[in-house]
Amino acid sequence: MGGTNDVIETDVLVVGGGINGAGIARDAAGRGLRVVLCEKDDLASHTSSASSKLIHGGLRYLEHYEFRLVRKALAEREVLLRSAPHIMHPLRFVMPHDSGQRPVWLIRAGLYLYDTLARREFLPGSEAVLLRGHPAGEPLKEMFTRGFVYSDGWVDDARLVVLNAIAARERGASILTRTACTALTRDADHWHATLAHAGGRTTKVRARSLVNAAGPWAAQFLQVATGVAPRRALRLIKGSHIVVPRLFSHDYAYIFQHPTAASFSRCPTSRSTR
Ligand SMILES: Cc1cc2nc3c(=O)[nH]c(=O)nc-3n(C[C@H](O)[C@H](O)[C@H](O)COP(=O)(O)OP(=O)(O)OC[C@H]3O[C@@H](n4cnc5c(N)ncnc54)[C@H](O)[C@@H]3O)c2cc1C
Structure with a gap:
């Protein structure tokens, strides 16, 4: 020693x-x-x-009106994609849609903001897609006939x-x-x-x-x-990853929305499937 x-x-x-x-x-x-x-x-x-390895702007924060935060994160996403393309690449996300989820106009508005809040050089914009006949539709249940596709980035964290x-x-x-x-x-x-x-x-x-x-x-x-206790406690949050065998050969990732609260209350059985 x-x-x-x-x-x-x-x-x-x-x-x-x-x-x-x-x-x-x-x-x-x-x-x-x-x-x-x-x-x-x-x-x-x-x-x-141990992160999910996403370079993202935080699409879901738009619902909480965190426009400035999302804009900064989207701008930083560009900086990262430009500065280290050897460890990052664009990732297209498919968001299947059905009537129990947020209304189409809201998702379109959110994705429009996500596309335009910051300058975007490296990633394609979002689009609505018909899932029947689309490669990303193949592994999904038949009830999902339409969806949206948008971009974020993947990184070797x-x-x-x-x-x-x-x-x-x-x-x-x-x-x-x-x-x-x-x-x-x-x-x-x-x-x-x-x-x-x-x-x-x-x-x-x-x-x-x-x-x-x-x-x-x-x-x-x-x-x-x-030796001094912090005046404020730190509340830790935990995320979980479940690793499953690969179910499809295309390169899209999926993002699934929870049913909205309203559709939960209309459909009690959906609680047990959550
Ligand atoms: C499940 C999950 C998924 C996530 N997915 C994403 C994602 O997709 N995209 C994204 O951007 N973010 C994601 N995040 C968030 C992101 O991973 C964290 O915000 C980030 O990694 C935190 O980094 P950090 O440097 O603060 O902490 P850490 O990476 O934990 O680093 C803290 C370091 O401090 C060291 N340390 C502690 N005490 C001492 C000491 N006394 N002396 C010296 N060293 C010390 C520790 O050893 C540790 O290495 C995710 C988080 C989780 C949990």
Whole structure:
């Protein structure tokens, strides 16, 4: 076991090597700041390699009138598709439609906004399709005769993180993997952090600013490192992926809507099939 033998002076200490940490490190280093990123395990070893791998604008947020958010996300989708086409590609989504779902005019309006809120260079726009005779209609139940097709992007999420970390390092950042931030204190101008490396060695870092990019561990990290309970609790959400054998040979993805609340109340049996 080694002891403390280094002190690093930096402008920004980023704790966490997921997509947020790596992206922030890249951005800060690109602005000429001195950056240290520490990741307790490996880059993208947690949430950022277990996502659904979509580069999307957030179609469903339009229903909550989050137009500005969706526009920013759509613009960023273009940036990503342009900057790393070797790890991303367009993906066409088929949304089968039936009368129990949102009305056609609403879906058309939503997709029109999705197509036009931000400049679109790489992805084709949305369209209505007749599913009979369409390759995407083949595996579906016969009741689905029409639907909509729209675009989003697919990305190799873990590689996106690693590429951001490499780009940050090329701009001068230190990327320290298998290095946990274990203690943190603050004086008037600086954060003083202890970084514990996998072999037992520790490094002290004096940083002008700190970015807590610890993802699901953000609250726990603060509590353990500072000994102070965060004033606000962090509510974690969980997503699940169910992997099934491939059922069709075309390249479309499907997105299925839940029946609307109104059609649920009209059709009690649909509850048991949800
Ligand atoms: C099921 C699911 C599907 C999703 N699908 C999509 C999608 O399709 N498209 C999309 O854009 N988003 C998607 N998301 C959201 C996206 O995956 C997350 O928003 C994103 O990965 C969060 O990244 P992060 O960097 O904040 O966290 P993480 O990737 O979890 O990174 C945090 C890192 O901090 C490190 N860490 C923690 N404590 C310390 C410490 N003390 N010292 C050093 N390091 C520490 C951890 O080891 C971890 O690697 C999905 C999320 C889920 C759960």
